[in-house]
Amino acid sequence: MRSEIFLATIVLALSLSDTRGAFGQASTSDPSDASSGAYIKITQANFKKSVLALPPFLNTGLTGNSALATRYGKDLYDVLRNDLDVSGYFEFMKSDAYLEDPMKTGLRPAGQADNGFRFEPLKKSGAEFLIRAGYRLQDQTLTIDLYLYSVSFSKQILARTYRGSAAELRVLSHTLANDIIKELTGTRGMFLSKIAASRTTQPDQKEIVVMDWDGANSKLVSSHRSIAVSPAWSFDGKMLAYSAFAYRPKDKKRNLDLFTLDLQTNRRFHVSYRTGINSGASYFPDGKNLVLTISTNGNPDLYKMSIDGRSLTPLTKGPRSAMNVEPNVSPDGKKIAFSSDRGGRPHIFIMNSDGTGAKAITVAGEYNSAPRWSPDGKRIVFAGSDRNPANPRKTHFDIFTVNADGTDMVRLTSAKKPNGEFADNEDPSYSPDGRHILFVSNRSGKNQLYIVTADGETEKRITFDNYKYFKPMWSPAFE
Amino acid sequence: MTSLLDHDFRSALKWSVGAHAVLGLLLIFKGLFFPSEPLRIEDAIRVDLIALPDKNRSLPTPELSDATPNVAPVLPEAVSTPPPAPKQIATKDKPSPKTKKVDLAAKKKQTQAQSLKRLKALERLEAQARKEAAARALAQLKAQQLKGNQLSTGNALSGLTRLDQNEYLNSVEARIKQNWQPPKFLARSRLKLRVLVRISNTGTILSKNVLESSGNGVFDQSALLAIESADPLPPPPESLHLILENEGLEIELDPSANDNA
Numbered sequence: 001m002r003s004e005i006f007l008a009t010i011v012l013a014l015s016l017s018d019t020r021g022a023f024g025q026a027s028t029s030d031p032s033d034a035s036s037g038a039y040i041k042i043t044q045a046n047f048k049k050s051v052l053a054l055p056p057f058l059n060t061g062l063t064g065n066s067a068l069a070t071r072y073g074k075d076l077y078d079v080l081r082n083d084l085d086v087s088g089y090f091e092f093m094k095s096d097a098y099l100e101d102p103m104k105t106g107l108r109p110a111g112q113a114d115n116g117f118r119f120e121p122l123k124k125s126g127a128e129f130l131i132r133a134g135y136r137l138q139d140q141t142l143t144i145d146l147y148l149y150s151v152s153f154s155k156q157i158l159a160r161t162y163r164g165s166a167a168e169l170r171v172l173s174h175t176l177a178n179d180i181i182k183e184l185t186g187t188r189g190m191f192l193s194k195i196a197a198s199r200t201t202q203p204d205q206k207e208i209v210v211m212d213w214d215g216a217n218s219k220l221v222s223s224h225r226s227i228a229v230s231p232a233w234s235f236d237g238k239m240l241a242y243s244a245f246a247y248r249p250k251d252k253k254r255n256l257d258l259f260t261l262d263l264q265t266n267r268r269f270h271v272s273y274r275t276g277i278n279s280g281a282s283y284f285p286d287g288k289n290l291v292l293t294i295s296t297n298g299n300p301d302l303y304k305m306s307i308d309g310r311s312l313t314p315l316t317k318g319p320r321s322a323m324n325v326e327p328n329v330s331p332d333g334k335k336i337a338f339s340s341d342r343g344g345r346p347h348i349f350i351m352n353s354d355g356t357g358a359k360a361i362t363v364a365g366e367y368n369s370a371p372r373w374s375p376d377g378k379r380i381v382f383a384g385s386d387r388n389p390a391n392p393r394k395t396h397f398d399i400f401t402v403n404a405d406g407t408d409m410v411r412l413t414s415a416k417k418p419n420g421e422f423a424d425n426e427d428p429s430y431s432p433d434g435r436h437i438l439f440v441s442n443r444s445g446k447n448q449l450y451i452v453t454a455d456g457e458t459e460k461r462i463t464f465d466n467y468k469y470f471k472p473m474w475s476p477a478f479e
Numbered sequence: 480m481t482s483l484l485d486h487d488f489r490s491a492l493k494w495s496v497g498a499h500a501v502l503g504l505l506l507i508f509k510g511l512f513f514p515s516e517p518l519r520i521e522d523a524i525r526v527d528l529i530a531l532p533d534k535n536r537s538l539p540t541p542e543l544s545d546a547t548p549n550v551a552p553v554l555p556e557a558v559s560t561p562p563p564a565p566k567q568i569a570t571k572d573k574p575s576p577k578t579k580k581v582d583l584a585a586k587k588k589q590t591q592a593q594s595l596k597r598l599k600a601l602e603r604l605e606a607q608a609r610k611e612a613a614a615r616a617l618a619q620l621k622a623q624q625l626k627g628n629q630l631s632t633g634n635a636l637s638g639l640t641r642l643d644q645n646e647y648l649n650s651v652e653a654r655i656k657q658n659w660q661p662p663k664f665l666a667r668s669r670l671k672l673r674v675l676v677r678i679s680n681t682g683t684i685l686s687k688n689v690l691e692s693s694g695n696g697v698f699d700q701s702a703l704l705a706i707e708s709a710d711p712l713p714p715p716p717e718s719l720h721l722i723l724e725n726e727g728l729e730i731e732l733d734p735s736a737n738d739n740a
Contacts, residue, residue: 038644038719038728040652043736045659045701047666089664128662153696184664 052090053127053151054081055102060145061136069137072166076135076144076173082214083177083191086460087435088453089184090129097125107132107147109154119154127151131180140166146176148183158183170216188477190431195438195462196221196231196240197449197472206470208242210263213431213474215449215462221261222268226254230471232290234283237476238263239307241271241290243279258292260307271309276300280326284353285333291315291353293325302327302338302355315355318342329353330373335404337361337371337380348382350404361406366395370427374454375434379403381412383426383439396422399439399452412456415443427470430454432477438462440469643716651712651728659705661698661734670698671733674706678723682712690729702732 057073084090099121110116122130130149135142141163148158160179164172174191181189193213198206201220206227211218221240222228228244240261245254256279258272272278276295283290288307293300297314300323304313315336316324322342329336333353340349343360348371351358362368367385374381381401388394402409413425423443430437436451443450447469449462463469670693677685687706692699715723 037726038648038722039731040648040728041731041733041736042652042656042659043733044656045661045732045734046657047663047734048660050662050664087664089662150697152700181664186668 049089049091050128051093051126052084053093053098053102053122053125053130054084055095055098055132057144058103058107058132058134059136060107060134061138066137069135072137072142072169073135075169076133076142079170079173079214080131080133080177083174083189084180086214086451087177087181087189088458089181093125093127098122099125102132107134107145109149109156119149119151122151123154133176137166142166142169142172144172144176146179148180170212174212187433190433190436190474190477192478193432194237194475194478195449195472196233196242196475197440198229198231198242198470199467201467208240208261210240213451213462215464221263221266222259228259230279230281231473232281232283233473233475234287235285235476236287237478239283239287241281241283241292243277243281246270246273258309269308271307272305282327282329282336284329285331291327291329291336293327299323300325302336304353304355313355315351315353316340316358324349326370328372331375331377337373339369339371339382348380348402350380361402361404362409363406364409367397368400372429373404374401374430375432377404381428381430381437383428386422388422394421397424397426398422399425399428399437401437401454410456412437412452413439413441413459415441415459417443418445425450427472429472429474431474438472438474440472640716640718644719647713647715647719648728651709654709654712655705655730658708659702659732661701665695665698666734668695668698669735670695671731671735672699672702674702674730674732675727676706676730677725677727678712678715680714680720680724682714684710684712685724686727706730 054077057077059069059073061069081092085092100118102117104115105117106113106115108116110118117132128151130151132147132149134145142165144162146158146160146162147156149156158179162172162175171192177191178189181187181191190213194210195213195215196208196210199209201207204227205225206229207220207224208222208228208231209218209220222242222244224244224246226245226247228242231240231242233240240263241258242261243256243258246257247254255273255275256277257270258278258281260269260271261267262269272292272294274294274296277300278292278294281290281292284304289304290307291302291304294303294305294312295301299318299321301317302315302324304315305311316338318324319342322340323346324338324340324342327336327338330353335350336353337348337350339346340358341347342349345365346367346369347360347365348362348368349358349360361380362382362384365384365386368382369384371380371382373379379401380403381399383397384400385395385397388396398414399412400409401412413423415423415425417423423441425439425441425443428437428439431451435454437454438449438451440447441450442448444461446466448464449469449472450459451462452459672693673690674687675690676687679685684706687703689699689703
């Protein structure tokens with residue numbers, strides 16, 4: 001009996017000792033612990049263009065203002081100004097807003113050089129940045145001194161000298177622009193990049209052409225006297241792959257064969273001439289293989305092919321009679337985006353570079369084609385067919401971007417032709433810095449080349465001629 | 480018999496004391512070597528006493544918003560009649576009649592103005608006294624009437640105070656956000672910084688310091704400029720006065736927080 005009582009008390013003791021507070025410490029929670037002071041987080045800002053004072057280049061040469069030198073100064077200025085304008089970061093200060101004539105002062109601030117300029121008048125005019133450039137011409141060599149200043153902080157940000165032949169004037173100026181953008185944003189601009197496209201040479205002939213991103217220095221690189229289309233740059237920018245209709249005397253008909261061109265040596269290689277389609281090539285980053293559409297086995301399907309054309313690995317197979325076309329290899333080489341109508345209508349798909357795991361990333365739209373990866377591998381740009389809401393029987397193509405997982409689709413274009421109808425905007429590709437997208441549009445009446453900022457805000461026409469352009473591709477970065 | 484009971488009693492007592500001692504030792508042992516989690520005494524989230532109002536026979540019908548009970552104001556000793564008019568000099572003997580008349584008229588005006596002033600002052604005093612008395616009565620009423628449609632204001636962490644605080648911080652955030660214009664060339668640079676701002680009771684910014692720079696002077700400067708442009712801010716609610724004036728408000732600026740790209 002006593003032992004039971006004893007046991008009972010022990011049990012009671014143990015159970016009670018678990019109640020909180022028994023010899024434990026009671027503490028009051030400090031009210032300030034929960035919020036630890038006042039705090040707010042601001043996650044939005046109104047980003048605005050910076051006001052840039054960009055006076056004309058100053059001739060600092062000893063030979064004086066010869067007509068040629070003056071002309072060079074103007075060309076240098078025009079190229080630089082166009083580049084900086086297209087970047088979308090700047091708003092240019094008007095030439096009549098200068099309170100101190102920049103042509104009468106030196107390139108450096110007062111206090112650091114004789115006849116230096118003053119920051120105060122620029123601040124008063126509202127400038128935030130100032131670019132002063134001087135050039136001199138000696139024989140055929142151009143030397144350029146570039147200074148970039150922050151007017152707000154009254155200090156120099158960049159000072160650099162450039163030298164090149166007068167024939168490379170545009171390259172020099174583009175390099176200035178790239179350096180300025182790199183200094184301010186941390187990533188280089190795309191101003192030294194190029195565009196490859198197919199354009200008409202005769203009403204029934206198309207050849208491949210390569211030009212500067214701003215449309216200058218346009219040169220034909222193929223001469224099949226036939227129809228050459230779909231140029232593709234290798235990742236190092238040294239090779240171009242394209243397709244052209246080549247005549248087969250034996251069959252007395254033409255076949256769409258694949259060619260590659262070494263841009264440095266100008267040598268052309270006849271790489272794939274399997275019967276049927278050999279087109280829409282896209283290089284892998286290692287430059288040893290490419291993926292393309294081949295229809296020799298019945299359906300247009302995607303194949304991985306060595307660049308000499310010998311080894312062939314099928315990546316897609318239908319299903320059934322579906323077409324799989326327009327492949328584009330991702331920047332890391334691990335995925336391929338392509339267009340396929342296996343679901344009925346052509347939609348954008350992504351698969352692994354070995355052909356497995358194909359998944360649709362667009363489900364909306366009637367005809368989605370020409371997918372291209374962004375340089376950071378996060379987004380895909382493509383052309384999608386859309387119905388005119390006012391007149392559903394009419395459709396037109398617009399450029400869209402979407403995340404690689406299919407989310408956040410954004411339309412970038414919606415222009416109208418002179419006849420009031422919606423224009424077709426097709427065949428998009430990203431600039432090497434991902435800030436712009438190149439595409440073809442018939443909004444002027446004829447297929448011409450245009451670029452648009454990646455957020456869709458500003459469009460700009462690149463070509464102003466009477467040719468018709470098709471399937472342009474923006475080159476990789478050239479430095 | 481007693482010895483038997485005694486014996487039983489004593490052994491029972493021994494057992495009892497022993498058991499109590501063991502219990503005590505166990506608890507002490509437990510408390511020393513296995514302390515349980517400390518008690519957290521937190522402020523209650525919100526406690527409102529809500530009950531239907533009592534019927535009050537003695538108090539007047541409550542008009543809690545605009546109470547002006549019939550309380551006789553305590554007026555200072557005041558003369559309510561204007562002072563007697565100054566002695567009028569007989570118009571018969573006037574060495575210079577015109578000037579004298581003007582003088583008199585001016586004087587009359589003066590004294591009348593003075594008396595008007597005094598009247599006005601009286602009125603003001605009256606009104607003030609009435610107000611004070613009313614406020615006092617109202618306070619009395621309120622103190623007595625805890626029941627009825629009245630919610631307690633809650634404590635520091637809860638209730639209306641908390642709502643006020645959040646509303647104020649939201650307004651500060653909106654003010655600074657709309658003034659913030661960083662340069663477009665930094666839009667994709669994923670920069671962020673933290674600033675500490677001290678705010679006075681009236682909303683003026685007393686100081687701003689960068690706690691953690693973005694690494695980019697232009698970006699930092701644009702944020703500081705935005706805060707300057709938002710100065711003066713609206714006056715903060717009383718519950719935030721101390722903390723905003725002393726510890727300050729920490730502001731984190733991160734415009735790429737919502738980017739998915």
